Amino acid sequence: MRFPPSRKFNCMSYNNILSESQNGITTLTINRPSKLNALNKVTIEELHDAFAKADQDPSTKAIILTGSGEKAFVAGADISEFADFDVAEGANLARQGQEILFDFVENLGTPVIAAVNGFALGGGLELAMSAHFRIASDNARMGLPEVSLGVIPGYGGTQRLPQLIGKGRAMEMIMTAGMIDANTALEYGLINHLVAQEELLPLAEKLAGKIMRNSSVAIAEAIGAVNAGYKEGVNGFDAEIAAFGNCFGTEDFTEGTTAFLEKRKAAFPGK
Ligand code: COA
Numbered sequence: 001m002r003f004p005p006s007r008k009f010n011c012m013s014y015n016n017i018l019s020e021s022q023n024g025i026t027t028l029t030i031n032r033p034s035k036l037n038a039l040n041k042v043t044i045e046e047l048h049d050a051f052a053k054a055d056q057d058p059s060t061k062a063i064i065l066t067g068s069g070e071k072a073f074v075a076g077a078d079i080s081e082f083a084d085f086d087v088a089e090g091a092n093l094a095r096q097g098q099e100i101l102f103d104f105v106e107n108l109g110t111p112v113i114a115a116v117n118g119f120a121l122g123g124g125l126e127l128a129m130s131a132h133f134r135i136a137s138d139n140a141r142m143g144l145p146e147v148s149l150g151v152i153p154g155y156g157g158t159q160r161l162p163q164l165i166g167k168g169r170a171m172e173m174i175m176t177a178g179m180i181d182a183n184t185a186l187e188y189g190l191i192n193h194l195v196a197q198e199e200l201l202p203l204a205e206k207l208a209g210k211i212m213r214n215s216s217v218a219i220a221e222a223i224g225a226v227n228a229g230y231k232e233g234v235n236g237f238d239a240e241i242a243a244f245g246n247c248f249g250t251e252d253f254t255e256g257t258t259a260f261l262e263k264r265k266a267a268f269p270g271k
Contacts, residue, residue, distance in 0.1 A: 016043040018068070019050045024061040025208045026054040027201075029068050036075035037067040039097075039123045043078075048100045055110045058270060061216050062208035063108070065131055066115040067124075070197060073116045073140070074124025079149065094154030097123070102156045105130040107227060109220030111211050115204040116140045117197060121179070126155035129164060132223060134190065135204060136182045137197040142190065143179035163230060165190050215252035216270045 018029040028050050030037040037043075054060045067073040082093055105112055105127070114120075114131035120142045128134050128142075136142075144153045144161065152158060153174065162170040165188040173180065185191045195203050211219065221243040229236025247253050251271040259266035 014046045014050065016040070017046045017050055019054070021054070021057070021060060024059060024212050025064060025205060026050075026057070026060045026062075027064045027066065028054070029066050030074055031068040033067075033069035033072070035078065036072035036119060037069070037124070038075050038078040039127070040078035040081050044097055044101050048104060051101075051105055051108060051112075055108050060110060061212040061270075063110055063112045064115055064201070064204045064208060065105075065112060065127070066117050066201065066204070070118065070139070072118040072124070073114070073120040074127055075119045076122030076124050076145070077155070090151070090154070097155050102126060102130045106132075106156075107224075109223060110216075111208070111219060111223070113204050113207060115200050116142070116182075116191065117200055119179075121145055122153065122157075123155050126153060126157045126160065129160040129190075130156065133192050135193040135195070135200065135207070136185060136191040137200040138182050138194060139197055140182040140185065140191075140194075141179040142182075142185050143177065144174050145177040145179075147174065148177035161190075164188075215247075215250070215256055215266075215268045217250045217252045217268075218247050218256075221246055 016030065016032050018031050020027045020029075028047065030039075030043060030047070032038060032040075032043065051063065054063050077097075082090065085093060112131040114128040114134040116128050116134055116136035118137070118139055118141070120128045120140060122145055125142050125144055144157045146153050146157075153161075158174065161173065169188055180188070182191065182194045186194045193203060225236065225240040225243040228234045228239030252268045255268055256266045
C-alpha cells in the first residue's frame, strides 16, 4: 500500500477528545475515561469541530472514532447535564445533538469507522450507529438503556437501530433497556467485525487503508447515495443516478478508468 508522507499532529485545544492524524487517517478518541467517556455538551461540540476539521482536511481519507481506556467507547449522554431539564429543553437537547453531531457524522463525505472498545450505551451506541460502519472488541457491550431512565433514545437511536438490525430486535433492545454482547451485535449485523481489544485499532486502520486505495470523491458520492435511501421524501434511486453522473465529471474517474485500461494501479488525485 502506498501512503502519503507521514504526518502526525495532536490537537491540544480539545479538553475531552484527542485528534491524531497519520498516513491519511484521523483518529478521534473520546477522552473522559473517569466518566466512561459520557457525552457532555463540551464533548459534543468538540467532536463536531474535530469531525468538521478532519472532513475539510484533504489529507484525511478516513476517520476512526474510538473511546479512551479499556472499559468504554461511550457510556451515553451525560445524565448529570439533563436530569433537571423540562420538555422544551429536552427537545432542544435532542435536536441540537442530532444536528451538530449525529446527523453531521452520518452525512460526512469522509468515511467514519466506529471502533467500539467497550460500553456503547445510549448516546454512545447512537454515535457508533451514526458512523458509516462499526467494528468492536470482544469486551464491547451495546444497548439503549434510556427507558430505564424514563426517557427514550433522542440522538437518532429509534431510527438507526431498526435500520441496522430490524424493527423487532430494535424494539426488544429499546423496551428491555438491556445490553447485548459483541457476539450478539455481530450476529445482528450491528457490527461488521469482532476482534480482541488489542487488535481493534489495527483492524480499523487496515480497513481504513483498504478504503483509502479508492477514489475519495466516489466514496463521498456513494455515502450520499446510500444515505439518500433513508431520508424522508428523497428517492434513493434518483439520488444514485445523480451521484453516478457526478462521478463522470471528476479527475478520479478519468484516472480510475484510464489506469484500468492501461493495466496499472490508479493514483487518485481525490478531485
Ligand atoms: N452520564 C454521566 N456519567 C456517567 C455515565 C453517563 N451516561 N455513565 C457513567 N458515568 C460515570 C459514573 O457516574 C461514574 O462517575 P463517578 O465515578 O464520578 O461516580 C463513572 O462514570 C464510572 O461509572 P460507574 O457507574 O461507576 O461504572 P460501572 O462499571 O459500575 O458501570 C455502566 C458501568 C456503564 C454500567 C454504568 O456506568 C451505567 O449504567 N452508566 C449509564 C448508562 C446509561 O444509562 N446511558 C444512557 C444515558 S441516556
